[in-house]
Amino acid sequence: MVYVRGRIKRGRRMNQDPLFSSAGELANFVVASNLIDYDLAKNFEFQRCQTAFPCSVQPMVYHPTPNRTIVVFIPSPDCTQYPLPEGGDLVPSPEFKFLCTKECPSVSINRAALTLFLSLHDHLSGLKAQLTEREGQLIITGHSLGGSVASLFTLYLLDSMDKKRKCRPICITFGSPLIGNFGLQHSQWNSFFLHLVSNKDPVPGLFLPSSHSQTTVYKPFGTYLFCSELGCACFDNPDLILKLLAVISSEVAGGLLQVVDYGEILRNLKNKAIWKGPQLAGERFTEPFSAGIIMKLETIGFDQTKLLQHNIDIRRMEAEARSLTKKTKASDIKELNDIKKYMALLEWYKKKSKDAKKGYYDCFKSGEFRRDIAVGEFMGHLNAYWEDMVAEAQWKPQTEGASFRTGWLFSGTTYRRMVEPLDIAAFYRDGGTDYINNGRSQHYKLLQQWYEEDAKPPSRDQLDSRKEKVSALLTEDSCFWAYVEEAILSCESLKNANSSPEQRESSWDNLVMFGEYVMEQIENYAVSPEIFLEESSFMKWWGEYEDYIDTNRNFYSSRLVNFTKRSSYKQYGRRAI
């Protein structure tokens, strides 16, 4: 086990079991059921009633059964035929800021889709309020640009529903163009979108560059169900989807005016769902994953030559799928229990160190016992786990990330208070200075920031109960020891004959501030009494500091000086001062 700055790489074993692609089965599951023909019928039923408005989209709501609500965004015929007169430019959209992730710090939306969405904004916020209260199934759907607005509306709805979701939404679009530069790969929301695309429909890939050398900022999200006359297949890999869309678009370019009849396509697919196809089973497949994918890509019009020509690599897809299969619910549970175990081990280490009158911070820093080395390993596992958790939260859209982390922020905080002092100890042991700016890992910063966003100021009652429990508490400020170390450095600098007057002054200021800080922590019962253990760095600092005051600033007095000189600290943690 390699211990590098307190992190152990969480290795995923390569899984050599045969792997399958469910691209075909998932698609068949959808088309053989009656889920989509139902909405689709409504889509076009309404569309036919539309008179030739100038390009616009209208929402219609209806309840086919008491348990089901359908919202259809109906584009005017104009819209379907010339989907986007303005073309495919993207504009920044503060309305969808909640989709920001680490990957996509600023959200841009296709101008046409956004304009249509915003023109309906008042109407939609009323609709949103109404729908959030409803229970049951909610289907949001639309054809072409109607589908784009349906997607935007679904996102808008998901954002406000995330905390208390009563109904299950799903957004189904038919031949809709891409809408923005954000992906939802790491978000649960990804699973609420299903996009149908015919291999004769150029609209979905309309804004994609036709040549491979150009890149695009558009990102697909959700599951794409590609269909042809022969059958259908589902894919959710964004790179593959982009490529397929671009190829389809470039192939049918010029035929822009021809409107694809999704109703007809689906009727045909329903028949195909229980059709064997021309071929009978041959030999067993030695590589079922690629065999399945190749078979399905061929069904939707992408034969081997075309794949090669457009640089679509099945092997890479397989490798990616493999790396995903490792994580299961069972392994998650095991990991969580391991984390609990490591925390228990650290707690015991802390207790043992306390018995040695030193505190776990200083024991680890001096690293003299065998158990101190073992601790490095536990830390490594814990850090790796929590760095991943924090990263996962960051990859999610903001609101979703927030609700994701409330589930574990409490244990994350305990972890931070327990383990960060050890990282600080290692940092200063190895000669580092200014941990806060030079050594602090991003995940600690975020864990602290999130905790502070959620925390309420302590009330009087809480203070009393903290007083009761202070002996068992972990020091609340996980950076406490970094400040202690800096104070020690300041003391040294004051005593150092070579220090300049400016250095001395700033060191003294630092010490005054530190004194205030410590006293505040003590008064709030926010530090563990372990800092007062005889051999702790804090007491060492106090020794130096007292020495300095006694010789150089005899009349200096502060609350901390009084507190410590009167030995009040000996009472701290014994229920009352």
Next chain:
Amino acid sequence: MGETVGNLIGLNDEVIHPAANLAVEAHNSPSKQFLVKKIKIRHDLSSVVVFAFSGSMLPKDWSGQPTFAKTEIATGEFRSLTSLNDGGDAVVNGSFLRRFKDVIGNLSKAKELKEATEKKRQVVFAGYSSGGPIAILATLYFLEKQTPSPRCLTFGSPLVGDRIFGHALRREGWSDYFTHFVMKYDIIPRIMLSPSSTEHEQILDYFKSKFDRKNINPAPPSGFYLTVMGNASSVASYEACRLMGCRNPSLDIIKSFIELSPYRPSGTYVFCTGNGNLVVVKNPNAVLQILIHCAELGESNTAEVEKRSLDEHSAYLSELKDCLGMQAVVSLDGGPATATLNDLGLSPQAMLCLQAAEEFENRRSRNLENFRKYLEKVEVELEKMRKYKENAQISRLGYYDSFKLQNEDDDFHANVSRLELAGMWDEIKEMLKEFELPDDFEKKREIIDLGTKYRRLVEPLDIANFYRHSKDKETGAYVIGGGPRPKRYRFIQRWLEHDEKEEFGSRSESLFWADVEQLGIDIKKKGYVQEIEERIQQVERNLIAWIGDRSLDDDVLLENSTFVKWWRDLPPQHKPKSDRIEKLIGEMSERVTQGTKI
């Protein structure tokens, strides 16, 4: 090749055709609930007694409310038909269950059945079409009663139970007693994969008039094939996604918008390919895939296949006459054999589904193998725990109280072991929930024993930890329905209770400490009210019984233990009633003083 159907399903070939004959005859004799026939086996002169059941083609006997006539069955006579983890009870078609209940009274009393049991003759329950479900339920009924294993033969039977139903059958080791014959295109074995609809009624109406007026050929309905098979295909694709390890979370979202049929095949299936070959399949996932894929449309047009799907329901007798005794039988278990697949006319996509079904079974066996190694680790940790317990006993405190105090290194190490073990059992629990272990895992003697050992040894420590941190203030008592008690213990307890055919909740000796702790807390809160008095007596009764059958260790009786201290603090009016306990404590104390090994 080279085996006959009889070999593969463990029944003499001579029985099958007569049984099919009787089943068809019984189906069309609505005046009698069942027919009985004794069949002599030529080579060993033994007799087999076949009971076959009448059928009904009335829609009300096939469907009902809620959709799919879903009915939970795991009560009384069908107590085994449940999941021992969180999967819930098995679901069966309520209309079939009702018809079974109409028959079972007379069937149990049948003198032929008594006679067969007395003379130790093999009993076979057979059913054709809607007689099939009754045969299936009757067989289960007698399996539950542990009468000498009856066999079940069905011909063109509709599906009866859901996934849990099949899982429970395999767990109990009953699956092999059921054999279902299915024609390649017969619509009836597939009909329950589609919700009841006008198409259902058309099909049933057609058969009803066909069976009622045997000589007149009613006009066959049309246009139903696409609907029924479309829905069935959706079920098969959904299951295939799961077999293929589909990681797309949309699968579950989409599923929540579609009401899929809950019914799945179970038992051994024999597919009649129509060209004289029989294909035997036991893997339930493979059965489902074949059921759908072999009836898919090929070259021939829909109307033709549609007609065949009706005609083949009446073709069992002639088909079986031709292929029984012939050795053209192939077992698909062990992997899809290419030649056979061509007989069934499967597509490459179907081949992938079958490979996935096979791989799923392989993975479960591999997981079991991995667990054997894993269980050794469990043993090692348990051994540490046992030593810990022994040492704690020497200090006259008992490990429960020692652990609660957490003063010694040993207590800490025990805590780490506790967490380690929790992780392992939780992982097992999750894998069972995902069906990632063989169906009979929870029935395996060594697993139940190891689990019980774990539960009795370690659950007290979870309880100690719980009350040490006063967690009852946040969550309520340790033992309340669905409360803070870790689920792993609930499951493991259930395995034992199920195995011993005890009521759920009867083997809760590992909860002794929780009862004591909670009682202590409640006495402080409520005083000695009636309810408390009763609970005290219950704890005392339990203690005596459990110490007696050694399911609870007598270290609870150590002089310094929480229990003894609590018990001594009880008001004096209690003591006279429970001098038995005083005596037990005394004996324990003596043994410790003498240093005898407990």
